[in-house]
Amino acid sequence: xxxxxxxxxxxxxxxxxxxxxxxxxxxxxxxxxxxxxxxxxxxxxxxxxxxxxxxxxxxxxxxxxxxxxxxxxxxxxxxxxxxxxxxxxxxxxxxxxxxxxxxxxxxxxxxxxxxxxxxxxxxxxxxxxxxxxxxxxxxxxxxxxxxxxxxxxxxxxxxxxxxxxxxxxxxxxxxxxxxxxxxxxxxxxxxxxxxxxxxxxxxxxxxxxxxxxxxxxxxxxxxxxxxxxxxxxxxxxxxxxxxxxxxxxxxxxxxxxxxxxxxxxxxxxxxxxxxxxxxxxx
Numbered sequence: 382x383x384x385x386x387x388x389x390x391x392x393x394x395x396x397x398x399x400x401x402x403x404x405x406x407x408x409x410x411x412x413x414x415x416x417x418x419x420x421x422x423x424x425x426x427x428x429x430x431x432x433x434x435x436x437x438x439x440x441x442x443x444x445x446x447x448x449x450x451x452x453x454x455x456x457x458x459x460x461x462x463x464x465x466x467x468x469x470x471x472x473x474x475x476x477x478x479x480x481x482x483x484x485x486x487x488x489x490x491x492x493x494x495x496x497x498x499x500x501x502x503x504x505x506x507x508x509x510x511x512x513x514x515x516x517x518x519x520x521x522x523x524x525x526x527x528x529x530x531x532x533x534x535x536x537x538x539x540x541x542x543x544x545x546x547x548x549x550x551x552x553x554x555x556x557x558x559x560x561x562x563x564x565x566x567x568x569x570x571x572x573x574x575x576x577x578x579x580x581x582x583x584x585x586x587x588x589x590x591x592x593x594x595x596x597x598x599x600x601x602x603x604x605x606x607x608x609x610x611x612x613x614x615x616x617x618x619x620x621x622x623x624x625x626x627x628x629x630x631x632x633x634x635x636x637x638x639x640x641x642x643x644x645x646x647x648x649x650x651x652x653x654x655x656x657x658x659x660x661x662x663x
Contacts, residue, residue, distance in 0.1 A: 382432055385525050390436045392522075393479045403475040414470040416661050419450075420484065422457040423656035427495045429453055429530035430487025435464060437480040442472030454491070454533040463657060477659050485654040486523070487530040493652035494534025497645060500629040501636035511636035511643050514539045514622070518646035527649045539644060547577045548599070554579075560586050564593045578622070587611055595619050600640065602626065608638035 420434070431453045438445050445468035451457060463484075466473055497513045513536040519527045528538050540546040549563050557563035560579065567577050578597035581587045584607065590598060591614065600611050602625035615621050622642040623635050635643050 382529075383436070386433050387436065387440075389522060389526065390433050390440060390479070390483070393482070394437060394440060394476065397479050398475065403471070406471050406474045410470050410474065412469075412471065415468060416470040416473060417465070417467045418473055418659050418661050419462045420464045420466070420481070420657055420659050422459055422461045422463060423658055425458050426456070426488055426492035426655040427534050428455050428457055428463055428484075428488055429491035429533040430484045430526060431464065433487070433526055434480040434484035435466075437476045437483065438466055438473065441476040442469055444468055445472060456495075466659075473659075481657060481659060483526065485657055486520075487526055487533075488655035488657065489652045490527050490530035490649055491534035492655050493648040494531045494536040496629045497627065497632050497643070497648065498535035500632040501643070503633060509636045509639060511640055512537050513632070513648070514642050514644045515649050516624075516644055516646040517542070518650040520649070531648060534648075536648065537642075545575075547571055547575060549577065549579045550599075551580060551582065554586075560589045561593050564590065564595060568594075578620075581611075584611060584614065587614055591615065591618060597622060599624055599644070605634045605638050608635065608640060612639040 428451050431449060435447050435449070438447060445466055448465040450462045450464055457463065494513060501509070501511055501513065515528060515531040515536060516539055524541065528541065531538060540548065547567050549567055554560055554563050557566060564577070564579060571577055576596040578599055579590045579595050580599040580601050581590060582601050587598060597620035598615065599622045600608055603611065603623065608623055612621055620642065621640045622644055623640040624644040627635065627643055627645040627647065632643060
């Protein structure tokens with residue numbers, strides 16, 4: 382994982398340190414000053430992004446002593462200590478904001494995902510196999526971290542980019558001249574390991590897609606009743622994915638329709654941060 386996230390963390394540190402480093406800390410804090418600090422939760426939630434956060438401290442000063450107190454994916458309560466950092470004060474303060482930006486953002490994504498996963502837990506116990514999945518609506522350059530945060534929150538990942546699966550959306554259908562030509566062209570170009578998913582807005586489109594053949598169908602903005610009818614039409618011939626206005630309040634009703642997947646862009650593009658802070662221990 383480090384080989385994937387280190388360039389991201391280095392870029393974030395360079396953005397913050399600029400051309401001259403932390404001029405405030407360098408002016409005020411003696412060079413030989415040492416501290417013990419903890420990262421603590423201010424809100425309940427799920428931890429994610431610790432690898433990136435703690436790497437920020439390590440890259441600024443490899444001599445810092447860093448101890449994880451909670452694991453990524455753990456549920457935390459206000460006051461819980463997530464990590465402990467000891468050593469030279471200047472590097473700790475210089476890396477603090479970059480580290481917390483990663484940790485708070487990713488923990489927010491994990492916490493939002495967990496809220497949806499918890500919302501459908503009852504339907505899963507009743508026989509529904511629905512899973513929460515994310516989308517490509519991620520922060521530019523942070524997709525790797527945000528996708529991991531989704532998994533830590535109890536969700537699963539949709540495609541990682543445009544190159545690992547085909548998702549035929551409404552604009553593709555319009556430009557191709559319909560569902561059938563869009564699917565036929567996709568099938569001719571897809572490699573043998575590439576899955577093809579089609580977004581449908583109506584049951585008529587779904588019927589046409591099933592006639593041609595498709596690996597998965599994205600049932601967009603359908604009511605629970607229409608979703609039930611769609612799942613019955615598919616009858617196991619394709620993976621069914623529901624999307625559109627998914628929230629903790631609506632997720633259970635969507636899961637109860639029998640869909641395989643429930644996708645949410647909100648968990649990555651609009652999830653609020655989870656408030657964690659760095660405190661110096663007296």
